[in-house]
Amino acid sequence: MDTLISRFADHLALAGRSSHTMAAYQADLALLAAILQPAPLHAADANELRRALAKLHAQGLGGRTLARRLSSWRRFFDWLQKNGLRDDNPASGLRAPKRDKLLPKALPVDSTAALLDRIEGSDALEVRDRAIFELIYSCGLRLSEAVALNLDDVDFADQLLRIHGKGNKMRLAPIGAQAIACLKTWLEHREAESGETALFIARHGRRLGGRQIENRLRGWAIRTGASQHVHPHMLRHSFASHMLQSSGDLRAVQELLGHANLSSTQIYTALDFQHLAKVYDNAHPRARKGIKPDEDS
Structure with a gap:
């Protein structure tokens, strides 16, 4: 059997698969x-494969891992066929258990405020950083x-931002x-090259890139003592x-985020429920484990 797995690995190599991918396939098989x-x-x-999936699931493997293993098996039996x-391919009609839904990571309100409030300084780059991260969180x-923001995307009079979203969709x-x-403080420090319209610019006076923003936020998070990796x-x-x-207004949040489908926004209701559940566990007198009934009751 090791011979068949090795031959399958040789097939993957000829197909241009990476060594990492080949190792993963071999481990799954x-x-x-x-x-x-x-x-x-x-x-x-198929029944033996189904029992194998059930055994791995019982051992605690999540849906994403099982789906990947099943994909390896399916590819191997397809090659045999x-x-x-x-x-036949006994794995062709099988489905892994439902994948675990990965919830987006959000900072608590007080942690967000603490991070933003500690980004300070008179240096132009520090002023710029504070403006960027305040604006990302604000909008x-x-x-x-x-x-992608340009200078004319900011309407200071009405305090509105014109956002160039996915699929060239515009929203306010x-x-x-x-x-x-x-933003007003940043514009007092902004020194751009002639003709540059970008709202946020780098030290050289041209539009600031996404990787630079990520690196600056990561650095600020470390300097301000954040307990986790923070990204834009x-x-x-x-x-x-x-x-x-x-607010509890899912439709309004959908519009503000620029989501085309409400389902994309609904994932945040899970985060909201987690928050409520945590409050409940901390506050409700009978939610905590280990509470004993009154002896005289």
Whole structure:
């Protein structure tokens, strides 16, 4: 059986697969072979594969991992079938357990405020950084949307921001007072090359890139003592979560985020529920474990 797995790995190599991918396929197939013993791997039927999935699931493997392993198995049996080593693919009709839904990571309200308030200084780059991150959090911007902003996208009179979203869709978002103040301070420091229209520019006077923004936020998070890795999209997630916690208006949050489908916004309701559940667990007298009934009751 090791010979078949090796031949399959050679096939993947000829197809241009990376060494990492080949190693993953081989590990997935070796695991299946160990589960099926003493039955041979190449002769497995759909029921045996289904039992193998159930066994791995019972051992605690999540839906995403099981889906990847099943994909490896399916690819292997497809190769066997195409090379005349069996008549069918027993994995073709199988489905892994539902994948775990990955919730976006959001900062608590107080942690967000602490991070932003500690980004300070008179240096132009520090002033710029504060303005960028305040604006991303204030308007729920994607990183690409922050990078694409031009000077004329900011309406200071009405405190509105014109955002160039996905698919060239334009939307308007209100700008909070804190972000407005930081933007005005930044514009006093902004020194761009002639003809540059970007709202946020780098030291050389040209439009600031997304990677630079990510690096600057990571550096600020470390300097201000953040307990986790912070990236720009986390500020967008925090905006959505905090808005939903305060307003409960899913449709409004959808419009502010620029989501085409409400389903994209609904994931934040899970974050909102987590917040409520945490409050409940901390506050309700009978929610905490280990509470004993009164002895005289």
